[in-house]
Amino acid sequence: MSFWLDQLVNGLTTGSIYALIALGYTMVYGVLQLINFAHGEVFMLGSFAGFGVIVAAGGADVSGPMVALVILLALVAAGAASAASATAIERLAYRPLRNAPRLAPLISAIGVSVFLSHLVDDGFLNGEGRYYPQVFPADTIEIGALTISYLQVFLMASSVAMMLGLSYFIRSTRTGKSIRAVSENRENASLMGIDVNRAIVATFIIGAIMAGFAGVLYGLFYSTIRGSMGFLPGIKAFTAAVLGGIGSIPGAVVGGYCLGLTETVGRELLNEIPGVNLPNEWRDVIAFGLLVVILIFRPTGIFGERVSKRA
Amino acid sequence: MALLSISGLVAGYGGITAVKGIDLAVEQGEIVTLIGSNGAGKSTTLRAISGLVRPRRGAISFSGQPITSLLPHKIVALGISQVPEGRGIFHRLTVRENLDMGAFQRRDREVGADMERVFALFPRLKERAGQTGGTLSGGEQQMLAIGRAMMARPKLLLLDEPSMGLSPILVETIFETVTNIRAQGTTILLVEQNAAMALEVADRGYVIESGVISLHGTGAELARDDSVRKAYLGEA
Numbered sequence: 001m002s003f004w005l006d007q008l009v010n011g012l013t014t015g016s017i018y019a020l021i022a023l024g025y026t027m028v029y030g031v032l033q034l035i036n037f038a039h040g041e042v043f044m045l046g047s048f049a050g051f052g053v054i055v056a057a058g059g060a061d062v063s064g065p066m067v068a069l070v071i072l073l074a075l076v077a078a079g080a081a082s083a084a085s086a087t088a089i090e091r092l093a094y095r096p097l098r099n100a101p102r103l104a105p106l107i108s109a110i111g112v113s114v115f116l117s118h119l120v121d122d123g124f125l126n127g128e129g130r131y132y133p134q135v136f137p138a139d140t141i142e143i144g145a146l147t148i149s150y151l152q153v154f155l156m157a158s159s160v161a162m163m164l165g166l167s168y169f170i171r172s173t174r175t176g177k178s179i180r181a182v183s184e185n186r187e188n189a190s191l192m193g194i195d196v197n198r199a200i201v202a203t204f205i206i207g208a209i210m211a212g213f214a215g216v217l218y219g220l221f222y223s224t225i226r227g228s229m230g231f232l233p234g235i236k237a238f239t240a241a242v243l244g245g246i247g248s249i250p251g252a253v254v255g256g257y258c259l260g261l262t263e264t265v266g267r268e269l270l271n272e273i274p275g276v277n278l279p280n281e282w283r284d285v286i287a288f289g290l291l292v293v294i295l296i297f298r299p300t301g302i303f304g305e306r307v308s309k310r311a
Numbered sequence: 312m313a314l315l316s317i318s319g320l321v322a323g324y325g326g327i328t329a330v331k332g333i334d335l336a337v338e339q340g341e342i343v344t345l346i347g348s349n350g351a352g353k354s355t356t357l358r359a360i361s362g363l364v365r366p367r368r369g370a371i372s373f374s375g376q377p378i379t380s381l382l383p384h385k386i387v388a389l390g391i392s393q394v395p396e397g398r399g400i401f402h403r404l405t406v407r408e409n410l411d412m413g414a415f416q417r418r419d420r421e422v423g424a425d426m427e428r429v430f431a432l433f434p435r436l437k438e439r440a441g442q443t444g445g446t447l448s449g450g451e452q453q454m455l456a457i458g459r460a461m462m463a464r465p466k467l468l469l470l471d472e473p474s475m476g477l478s479p480i481l482v483e484t485i486f487e488t489v490t491n492i493r494a495q496g497t498t499i500l501l502v503e504q505n506a507a508m509a510l511e512v513a514d515r516g517y518v519i520e521s522g523v524i525s526l527h528g529t530g531a532e533l534a535r536d537d538s539v540r541k542a543y544l545g546e547a
Contacts, residue, residue, distance in 0.1 A: 180401075
């Protein structure tokens with residue numbers, strides 16, 4: 001029993017990170033119908049900004065109540081760095097191509113993605129990774145058969161808090177409403193007096209803050225970060241967004257958790273079949289197998305609507 | 312000085328020039344209609360005024376201020392609202408949120424009161440305030456589109472084919488509303504294929520054919536004109 005509970009917690013942990021990153025994919029897709037493949041690198045830059053703050057504060061030597069403060073500062077720095085880089089990417093790589101055929105910004109996105117990951121890996125780090133200082137107390141909590149670390153509790157709870165914050169923002173603020181209007185119909189939104197460019201930049205910034213936040217959580221949880229770290233979680237989060245229905249915000253969250261659980265619990269369930277023994281690396285095979293299956297059988301995802309023709 | 316004045320406007324999309332040099336003026340307090348057949352350049356003219364299409368040549372000014380190259384949201388800020396062709400309702404937003412969108416640039420405290428005024432004008436919208444726009448019928452969507460445009464308190468309201476796809480009774484209602492809106496002080500530029508109704512409510516009208524103005528005059532004059540009767544009022 002305890003084994004399966006552990007798998008469940010692991011699935012929800014990775015799922016939280018996928019969900020946070022997937023939100024940026026789905027929101028940008030909503031306003032621009034663009035798959036922002038550089039989003040994984042926005043996540044990576046946020047992770048490094050948080051890393052910088054934690055190292056500057058003394059790294060693994062930070063202890064006691066200072067831990068909370070340092071992590072808070074790391075999250076703020078990550079959000080700011082990710083937001084700044086996403087704004088720059090939108091301005092330099094996407095906006096000039098706003099009216100170009102759809103393939104052009106997609107290629108531009110892939111170009112930015114490769115450029116940034118290699119810039120960090122080869123330009124600054126000589127291909128070496130960095131160890132995220134483990135500032136979080138390694139203690140665990142036991143609830144019945146379930147063993148869960150403080151870090152996992154923090155990771156899951158803070159992700160949910162961020163998502164609730166996002167949901168409030170999109171539903172109730174002026175900027176949130178302008179984003180919803182622009183994602184439904186850019187031209188009609190402009191006739192309402194909405195500054196479309198401003199709404200698009202706001203979308204990139206909000207998605208980037210979520211990704212930067214996820215970057216710090218990823219570093220704390222997986223300990224090693226590098227310039228290419230954004231690639232796999234980025235593609236997985238994209239899979240999660242497609243699974244949930246690209247363009248749908250609840251879809252990205254549900255898709256993220258589903259993917260996290262499929263990778264962990266799903267793999268172990270397959271291992272229950274006699275003769276099957278899939279090592280941990282198979283989680284990627286399962287994730288992308290799932291992507292192919294969704295694209296074939298339900299390309300609109302769980303919450304996806306049929307993409308409506310623009311008026 | 313005219314509230315809206317257009318001179319030598321040339322506009323189109325890609326390789327198509329839909330509007331080929333038109334002059335048009337709308338005075339404060341008027342209802343002016345632009346009639347013409349499908350593809351004559353009516354919608355393109357409205358879209359150029361709203362900033363959705365960048366004019367290739369010519370000038371558009373509003374209250375004496377040039378607006379030719381402004382972005383749409385800046386034009387809304389000056390006091391021009393458009394009810395687009397096909398109504399442009401946000402299907403995923405509720406009726407109330409759609410009306411809120413119309414007041415996007417307003418920060419005064421009378422937005423709520425204006426919404427009540429829209430509800431008084433169209434009680435059906437009040438009944439459906441919490442429903443999403445996509446669940447409304449065509450007529451209700453048209454009411455919502457007009458109400459939403461009024462939420463911006465425009466000086467000039469642009470209406471693109473408000474009668475399209477509606478039953479004769481609903482068309483009557485919509486045109487009555489148009490007259491009421493003018494009575495409350497809003498100037499109106501109305502684009503229509505339904506020339507009979509449009510000329511009935513309009514002070515003046517322009518006939519556009521293949522991107523050029525072929526005739527203009529008062530609503531009554533145009534309604535009596537032989538060529539108009541033949542081409543647009545379905546008489547032999």
